[in-house]
Structures are given as C-alpha cells and as structure tokens.
Amino acid sequence: MRIEIKFGGFGGQGIILMGNITARAAAIYDGKNAVFTPSYGPEARGGAASSNVVISEEEIDYPYVTNPDILVVMSQGAYEKFAPILKDDGLLIIDEDLVKLKNGEGKVAKIPATRIAEELGKRIVANIVMLGFFTGVTKLISYDAIKKAVLESVPARFRELNEEALEKGYRQGIEWQEE
Amino acid sequence: MKKQIKFYSGNIAAAEGALVAGCRFFAGYPITPSSEIAEHMALRLPQVGGVFIQMEDELASMAAILGASWGGAKSMTATSGPGFSLMQENIGLGAMTETPCVVINVQRAGPSTGMPTLVGQADIMQARWGSHGDYEIIALSPFSPQECFDLTIKAFNLAEEYRVPVIVLMDESVGHMFEKVVIPPKDKIKIVERKKPTVPPEKYMPYKAEDFVPEMACAGEGYNVHVTGLTHDEKGYPQATDPEVQDRLVRRLCDKIRKNEKKLRDxxxxxxxxxxxxxxxxxxxxxxxxxxxxxxxxxxxxxxxxxxxxxxxxxxxxxxxxxxxxxxxxxxxxxxxxxxxxxxxxxxxxxxxxxxxxxxxxxxxxxxxxxxxxxxxxx
CATH class of the missing domain: 3.40.50.920 (Rossmann fold)
Structure with missing residues (x-):
C-alpha cells in the first residue's frame, strides 16, 4: 500500500532531514520502496519548510505527496497550510507546544518534542525526538531502521544525544499507541 | 567489491555515475536546479585525482570540457536551460571536432530564466537542434535516480564510442527526488574507452574512419593533433572551400548516429x-x-x-x-x-x-x- 507522509515546520528545525532519514530508513534498512522529495524553492531559514515521503511495498510511480496519510507538523504555519490536504482518516502528529489545534481534528498524536529536546540539553534534536515519536506511533518503519538512519546522519560526537532523543520520542509513541 | 545500496537524489546519482564511468574533469557554472552536480563533483573529483573548475560562464565551461577531452580526460559539465543555451555554440564545435564529452541538462521551466526551481521538459528540440549546421548528437532521459546513475555511465560510454557530445536530459523532479540507487560491483559495470590509433604517427589520419568513427589521438600521445571547427579533411586540416570535403564530413558526422539508431535505441x-x-x-x-x-x-x-x-x-x-x-x-x-x-x-x-x-x-x-x-x- 502507498503511504504518503508530509513533514512541515520552520526552516532550521531539520524538517528536510526528517524526510530524508525516514525514506532512507524505509528504503535501505527496511527494504521497502521509498521516495523523498524536499520542498524546493527560494526559501531560507525561518521560512516555511516541508519534506515529503512516499513509502510502498510496490513500485512508486508518482513521486510527490498530494494527500498525506500522515502529517507531522512542528509549527503553526505548517499546520495551517497542510492540515486541509490531510486525508479524512489521516493521522496528524504535532509538537503540542508549537501547534494549537483549531477545530475538531480526526486522529491526533501530540508530543512536546521541542521541550523534551531542551530537557536533553539541545533544542536542535527536537526533530529527532519527533521522528522517534512518529516511528512509535505509526510503526511504519522499524525502530532498528530509523535508528541506523539517524545515527549515520549525525556527527559522531552527537550520536549519543540523538540516540537518546530518538528513544525518548519512540517510547512516548509506543505509549500513545497502547492508549 | 560487493554491490552498494545508496540513497541518492538524481543529481548526486548522476555525479556518482560520471565518476564510475571515469570522468576526471568537470568544468561548470552552477545553476539551479543542477547545482548539486557541480557541488558533488567539486567534493569528489579531488578525491579520485580529478580536476574540478568553476568557470566564468557556460561558454567557457563547454570549451573547457572539449579541451580536457582532447587532453585525454573523460569530461563533463552540468547545467540547466539558460546555461544550456550558452553552451550551444561549443556543443556544435564538439560535434564538428568529434569530441567525446557529456553535458547534463537538468531541465527547468523556460523560456529564458523562467521558473528556476521548478520542473520543465522543453529543451528536447534544443538538445537536438541548438547549434547551427547539420549535426547529430545523442540524448538520454532518465526517470529515476537509479537511471541518472546508469544513463550517465551510458552517456560516457556512447560519447567515447561515437566521439560525440552526449546530452543527459534530466529534469528538476528527477534531479531532486531521492530514491534507492544500487551501485553494482565495479567488474559488473561496462566501461568504454575511445579507440586509439594503432598506426605509427606518420601514417595517422585523424579523421579517416573505417566505420564512421575515427580513431582519436590526444595531445601528448606522439601524434599530430589538429582540432578545428572549420570543415576539415581526413588529415584534420581545414578545407573550407571544397564542397566535396564538406559533403563527406557532414554526411559522416550525421550518419555515424543516424545509421546506428537501432543500436542506440533504448x-x-x-x-x-x-x-x-x-x-x-x-x-x-x-x-x-x-x-x-x-x-x-x-x-x-x-x-x-x-x-x-x-x-x-x-x-x-x-x-x-x-x-x-x-x-x-x-x-x-x-x-x-x-x-x-x-x-x-x-x-x-x-x-x-x-x-x-x-x-x-x-x-x-x-x-x-x-x-x-x-x-x-x-x-
């Protein structure tokens, strides 16, 4: 089955990297087909950023995300921009400190990813906390695969921190799923 | 060496394909949406003993890769619409002098500067007819990062085999999408080198071809090398007033591609x-x-x-x-x-x-x- 995922937030939050890591984990370590397309335009830090992933067991033809099954947002702007294209039965995943929900959404999973990252000592790993949460909630990608993809994407001296961030998010994701 | 599995964008895959094919010279002028190719070649070429030059513009970039090819290197440039327009004159020179080289055009929406960051496929005719005079080139079109890798290797092989500029007509979407790319073990990849003269230097006729494509001696190999955009005879010397020489040359330049269409079909x-x-x-x-x-x-x-x-x-x-x-x-x-x-x-x-x-x-x-x-x- 074809699953479409969109990640959205500010430029600088590591939104593009989230897409890259997710698709790479699925394609290389889980042996599925995956396409990653970063949003590409004359944007800069602080502006809107988004990245898109399509995962499927079958061959993927059309590479872009049109109606995501899963929307992961880390800014109010990205939430407002992309929530309307989320599938009716789609899953919305938010950083609850950064996104205020407007009206009755369908399925929503919340985590204070940025706050957790700050508690770990580096705000910059908020995207990795979120990736862990996404993995736990959706089970689309194995934990092993996402961990490998994360660790090969970060400088050696930050591996431990990122691993911790990923695990924290993942555990909350599993808890959410059990509820 | 075992096969490797990478997660590449089309642009990076094309650059890696070029390196595998033996490309050791890149001259270019970065332009969206092709810039990642230049960026990646700037990083990778020095690691394999190659040369990367950022040129002053696309005219010079194209000229430099022709020169490098005559110096014996496999050479490439990468660009997009506006840059591809500027390269046309020297692509014609490459066709006339039968210089093996590869030009990647990551197409964006035109005409003119158009939409720099967004996709287009409107340089199809330009790739074929962009320079003046009668000539033929080869153009390949990949539809995935895997094919950006595979067809760039093929482009180099065809450039060497047919002594012609080969255009890889990518597009922004293929260039920027990431997918799994399988890199086969080295001994499983076919690499073609240009035919070299086997006769002694005094017998060498640089533009005499038995089978459409002449043997190519490069500078410094002991043979007389004369490279000109003027109509030239089998010795390589200008014969700019002889319609018979013109007839022979232009027919061969076109027929070496036309008569091999079936072989080139993909x-x-x-x-x-x-x-x-x-x-x-x-x-x-x-x-x-x-x-x-x-x-x-x-x-x-x-x-x-x-x-x-x-x-x-x-x-x-x-x-x-x-x-x-x-x-x-x-x-x-x-x-x-x-x-x-x-x-x-x-x-x-x-x-x-x-x-x-x-x-x-x-x-x-x-x-x-x-x-x-x-x-x-x-x-």
Whole structure:
C-alpha cells in the first residue's frame, strides 16, 4: 500500500532531514520502496519548510505527496497550510507546544518534542525526538531502521544525544499507541 | 567489491555515475536546479585525482570540457536551460571536432530564466537542434535516480564510442527526488574507452574512419593533433572551400548516429502487448504516465506506455512499425508539444494526441487517465 507522509515546520528545525532519514530508513534498512522529495524553492531559514515521503511495498510511480496519510507538523504555519490536504482518516502528529489545534481534528498524536529536546540539553534534536515519536506511533518503519538512519546522519560526537532523543520520542509513541 | 545500496537524489546519482564511468574533469557554472552536480563533483573529483573548475560562464565551461577531452580526460559539465543555451555554440564545435564529452541538462521551466526551481521538459528540440549546421548528437532521459546513475555511465560510454557530445536530459523532479540507487560491483559495470590509433604517427589520419568513427589521438600521445571547427579533411586540416570535403564530413558526422539508431535505441515498453492506445513519455512524465496506465488497465482500457530512454536519435523506424498496430498515441510531456512532433511525423497527425504541461509541475496520474479515456473513446 502507498503511504504518503508530509513533514512541515520552520526552516532550521531539520524538517528536510526528517524526510530524508525516514525514506532512507524505509528504503535501505527496511527494504521497502521509498521516495523523498524536499520542498524546493527560494526559501531560507525561518521560512516555511516541508519534506515529503512516499513509502510502498510496490513500485512508486508518482513521486510527490498530494494527500498525506500522515502529517507531522512542528509549527503553526505548517499546520495551517497542510492540515486541509490531510486525508479524512489521516493521522496528524504535532509538537503540542508549537501547534494549537483549531477545530475538531480526526486522529491526533501530540508530543512536546521541542521541550523534551531542551530537557536533553539541545533544542536542535527536537526533530529527532519527533521522528522517534512518529516511528512509535505509526510503526511504519522499524525502530532498528530509523535508528541506523539517524545515527549515520549525525556527527559522531552527537550520536549519543540523538540516540537518546530518538528513544525518548519512540517510547512516548509506543505509549500513545497502547492508549 | 560487493554491490552498494545508496540513497541518492538524481543529481548526486548522476555525479556518482560520471565518476564510475571515469570522468576526471568537470568544468561548470552552477545553476539551479543542477547545482548539486557541480557541488558533488567539486567534493569528489579531488578525491579520485580529478580536476574540478568553476568557470566564468557556460561558454567557457563547454570549451573547457572539449579541451580536457582532447587532453585525454573523460569530461563533463552540468547545467540547466539558460546555461544550456550558452553552451550551444561549443556543443556544435564538439560535434564538428568529434569530441567525446557529456553535458547534463537538468531541465527547468523556460523560456529564458523562467521558473528556476521548478520542473520543465522543453529543451528536447534544443538538445537536438541548438547549434547551427547539420549535426547529430545523442540524448538520454532518465526517470529515476537509479537511471541518472546508469544513463550517465551510458552517456560516457556512447560519447567515447561515437566521439560525440552526449546530452543527459534530466529534469528538476528527477534531479531532486531521492530514491534507492544500487551501485553494482565495479567488474559488473561496462566501461568504454575511445579507440586509439594503432598506426605509427606518420601514417595517422585523424579523421579517416573505417566505420564512421575515427580513431582519436590526444595531445601528448606522439601524434599530430589538429582540432578545428572549420570543415576539415581526413588529415584534420581545414578545407573550407571544397564542397566535396564538406559533403563527406557532414554526411559522416550525421550518419555515424543516424545509421546506428537501432543500436542506440533504448525504450521501455509497459503493458504494450495488447495495447490499442499508447502513451509516449520520458523522464518524470513517464512516472505519472505509468501510474495512469495502471489506473486505466484496472478499468479495462487496453493502454500501454512507451518510455523513451534514448530521445535522440529518435526511433523513427520503431514508431513507423507501431503505426499499424496502435490506434492512437498520446504524448505526455512538460512542454507544448516537442516529442509530439517526432511521433506525429512517424505515425501521422490523425493518430497523435498531446497532453502538454507548460512547466512548474508534473502531470497528475488522474489527468493522464482522463486523457486516455477521452482519446480511447474517440472524443
């Protein structure tokens, strides 16, 4: 089955990297087909950023995300921009400190990813906390695969921190799923 | 060495393909959406003993890769629309001097500066006819990062074999999408080198060809090398007032490609066995087309896809033959009808339909499916 995922937030939050890591984990370590397309335009830090992933067991033809099954947002702007294209039965995943929900959404999973990252000592790993949460909630990608993809994407001296961030998010994701 | 599995964008895959093919010289002027190729070559070439030069513009970039090729290196540049326009003069020089080299054009929406960050496929005719005079080039069109890798290697091989500039006609979508790329073990990849003279220097005729393609001695190999854009005889010297020499030369420059069309043909057929209507597409448009064919097949339409991996030389004979079997052809491309002209030239105007897009976005499978329905039902 074809699953479409969109990640959205500010430029600088590591939104593009989230897409890259997710698709790479699925394609290389889980042996599925995956396409990653970063949003590409004359944007800069602080502006809107988004990245898109399509995962499927079958061959993927059309590479872009049109109606995501899963929307992961880390800014109010990205939430407002992309929530309307989320599938009716789609899953919305938010950083609850950064996104205020407007009206009755369908399925929503919340985590204070940025706050957790700050508690770990580096705000910059908020995207990795979120990736862990996404993995736990959706089970689309194995934990092993996402961990490998994360660790090969970060400088050696930050591996431990990122691993911790990923695990924290993942555990909350599993808890959410059990509820 | 075992095979490797990478997760590359089309641009990076093309750069890595070039390195595997033996490219050791890159001259370029970065331009969106091709810049990652230059960036990656700047990083990687020094690691393998190659040379990267950022030139002052695209005229110079093209000139430099011709020069490097005559110095014995496999050479490449990468650009997009506006830069590709500036390269045309020296692409003609490359065709006339039979210089092996590869030019990647990651197409964006034009004309002029157009939409720098967004997709287009409107340089198809320019790739074929962009420089003045009669000449032929080869152009290949990948539809995935894997093919960006594979076809860039192939482009180098063909450039060496036919002594001609080979254009890799990518597009922004293929250049920027990331996918799995399998890199085969080195001994499983075919690499072609240019034919070298076997005769002693005093007997060497640099433009005498037994089989269309002359042997190529490069500077510093002990042979007299004379490279000119003027009409030249078999010795390589200008004969700019002799129509017979001109006739011989231009015929050979064109025929070495035209007469090898069948060998150069590279087409993927999908669901074509019982097809009554055929989609003709290439590059990123072929991916949407494939999805549309799947949709149409699920609903009982006998539709197939003809995907052109080699765009130039155009497979005239292939389409001529198909004209009897296929009722209608729908060309799906991100321009206002370029490959469509080639298809209708071969199968007839009444059988050819166009689903164009002016650029900035790719076709949605749904809209291609609607066009299939419309054409199929005869509207």
């Amino acid at each position: 087409i993927e057929e999908y669901e074509m066995d019982d097809a009554e209507v055929a989609i003709v597409s290439f590059g990123i448009s072929a991916r949407s087309s494939k999805a549309a064919v799947r949709l149409a097949r699920q609903r009982g339409y006998k539709v197939g896809l003809i995907r052109l991996k080699t765009i130039w030389p155009f497979p005239d004979e292939y389409f001529e033959k198909l004209a009897d079997e296929i009722k209608k052809f729908v060309v799906v491309e991100i321009n206002y009808g370029q490959i469509k002209l080639e298809v209708e030239r071969n199968v007839g105007r009444d059988k050819t339909f166009l689903l164009p897009k002016m650029g900035g976005e790719i076709h949605k499978p749904d809209e291609i499916y609607r066009k299939i329905k419309e054409v199929y039902n005869g509207n």
